[in-house]
Amino acid sequence: MAAAIAAALQQSVSRITALSDSRLKEDGPEAFEAFRRAVTQAARGREAPPKQLLGGLDDKEAVLRFLVSFHEVKRTHRRQIVAVMTVLMHEKPWHRALCQAEGLRTRLPEDLEACVAEVPEDEQSAEEADEEQSEEPGLSEEAPKARRSSRVVRSVGSLAEATAKLQQLGFCAVDTDAAIDAFGVLNRSVLWVVQSPETEDDEVLSGLEEKEKVLEFLADFHDRKPKHRARVTGLCVRLMEYETWREAVLATSPSVAATISGMTGLLVTTPEAVAVNLATAAEVAASRGALGAVYIRIVRAKKLPTTSAQHPTPFVRVTVGDRAQRTESCDEALNPRWEASPFVFEVSSKKMDLLLEVQSSDVTGDETFGTVRIPISEVAVGAPKLSSAALSPGGGELEYEALFQPVEDVASASPTHPIPGDGGYKRSTLGTQSVVAGLTAAIWDMDKAHVEDASSWIVSRAGEGSFLVQAKKGLVCPAGHPIDKRKEGMSWRQSLLHGDTKDCDFCHREIQRTETRWRCFHHCDFNVCESCYAANKSSATEN
Structure with missing residues (x-):
């Protein structure tokens, strides 16, 4: 396997060196992706030490010049280039090649310059640690098997120590030291x-509990400590080589996923829709002594001012008290549209504010386009309201949806009912569902689960305003309209234009031209077959 990685590295380097400047935009992405994959595999150190696989590569200067030039012409790849450069700069031959390349260091943009640093003391490699250990008295004659066992014990023990320290911090980076x-x-x-050739410690890292919490800490640490961002990026790149850690990113909050994705280039799939039960969130908040919960969804910004950032990729950081969450970055610098998944915060006092900051971020730090401060007392109550506010001091405008749910408005006599876990959505501690498939079916299940109380769900989808789905409302289309219009087959004109069948958006069965189907009166492109309609109506009656 080490030979295969070495061959892939050499092939990708040969491809880069053969690439002409005139073909950089067209052929650069494919050449870079091949090199990135090979570097990431080598960085794991599973088959051979990274310094053996990466340090011995030829044409280092040519590759580094390619990365800098590619960074200049392909802004969509810049985060991944930073991740690759972070790995390379931790190998001394690559760091030396960069410093010796005439004029190259002066061309580095800020985010790549931040990657150019000597390896910190705590990043001693497993191989170096083994060499030190073998020099200790009594260990020089140690059998290879015993040495491997000692290496595993050391790695596992260090992981346990790290986990204990993070638990003491509550997986939060507020206490900086x-x-x-x-x-x-x-x-x-x-x-x-990752650099150990053994598999036992691999399994411990892969099976580590509270991965989502560890990622939450790394995202928080990344945001609070800009000077450490290159190292955090390198660590996250290594973790993303494990499938279980990639899955953990998808299970975290949208804010954490956006930060990790920004560092590593990991593609995070956006849910089809997100449904939030704000009453449940307020009840959870009340159990911890808070006054309620606030719902906030960032839509877009317009006419952002220019900044000193070389390649701005705006995002919005939302802060309530000492808690902050952020949207994904957007490549559109002046009129970004996020259509972000909503955030839910606990509110401990009505004197608190919603702080919305439009920023651009890289490994060197954050730069602010403008801010909006909204008192909680001025946030809408009852239904989400689309609002816009001027950004200060630079100008521009930010659009968002917000809703505050005070505890006193929650029916205190209504217990929180369990929510089924097989409706195509996932439950979080604050009543938020990421609807990954079957939006209407999921909403229907939510309604059935809460049919005894008066709660409602706020449903948001990209490109659409948030809407409320009331309990007991019944079967609805994705736009929230009741499914109560009976259609007896299709006309010959419909068949000519759309074919002889329609798909049921519940069971995905084909509805034949002569069959009965159901839809809303607003003519949304959403169809329900007779069987699914009857089954859902029957279920609602039983509940």
Whole structure:
């Protein structure tokens, strides 16, 4: 396997060196992707030490010049280029090649310059640690099997120490000094594990509990400590080589997923829709002594001012109290549209504010386009309201939806009913559902689960305003319209234009031209077969 990785690296380097400047935009993405994959595999150190696979490559200067030039012409690949450069700069031959390349260092943009640093002390490689250990008295004659066992014990013990430190911090990076110490231990532990040829410590890292919490800490640490961002990026690149850690990213909040995706280039699938039960969120908040919960969804910004950032990729950071979440970055600098998944925050006082900051971020730090501060007391109650506010001080406008749910408005006599887990959505602790498939079916299940109380669900979809789905409302289309219009077959004109069948949007069975189907009176492109309509109506009657 090491030979295969070495061959892939050499082939990708040969491809890069053969690439002419005139073909950089057209052929550069494919050449870069091949090199990125090979570098990522080599960085794991599973088959051979990274310095053996990466350090011995030829044409380092040519590759580095390609990365800088590609960074200049392909803004969509810049985050991935930073991730690759972070890995390369931790190998001394590559760092030396960059410093010796005439005029190259002066061309580096800020985000790549931040990657150019000597390896910190806590990033001692597993191989170097083994060499030190073998020099200790009594260990020089140690059998290879015993040495491997010692290496596994060391890696696993270091991971346990890192996890304990993160648990003490509550997986939060507010305590800066303690967070730096915890990150250092975690970084060293992961480096040892991924560079170890053994599989036992691999399994421990892959099976580590509370992965989502660890990722939450890394995202928080990344946001709070810009000077450590290159190292956080390198750590996340290594973790993303494990399938279980990639799955953990998808299970985290949209804010954490956006941060990890921005660092590693990992593609995060946006849910078809998100449904939030704000009453449930308010009840959970009340159990912790809060006054309620606030719903906020960022839509878009218009006419953002220019900044000193070389390649701005705006995002919005939303802060309530000491908690912050952020949207994904957008490549459109002046009129970005996020259509972000909503955030839910606990509110401990009506004197608190919603702080919305439009920023651009890279490994060097954050730059702010403008901010909006909204008192909680001025946030709409009852239904989500689309609002816009001027950004200050630079100008521009931010559109968002917000809704505040006070605890006193929640029916205190109504217990929270369990929500089924097989309706195509996932439950979180604050009553938020990421609807990944079957939106209407999921909403229908939500209604059935809450048919005894008066709660409602706020449903948001990209490109559409949020809408409320009331309990007991019945079968609805994705736009929230009741499905109560009976259609007896299709006319010959419909058959001519759309074919002889329609698909049921519940069971996906073909509805033949002569069959009965159901839809809403607003002519939304959403059809329900007779069987699904009858089954859902029957279920509602039973509940």
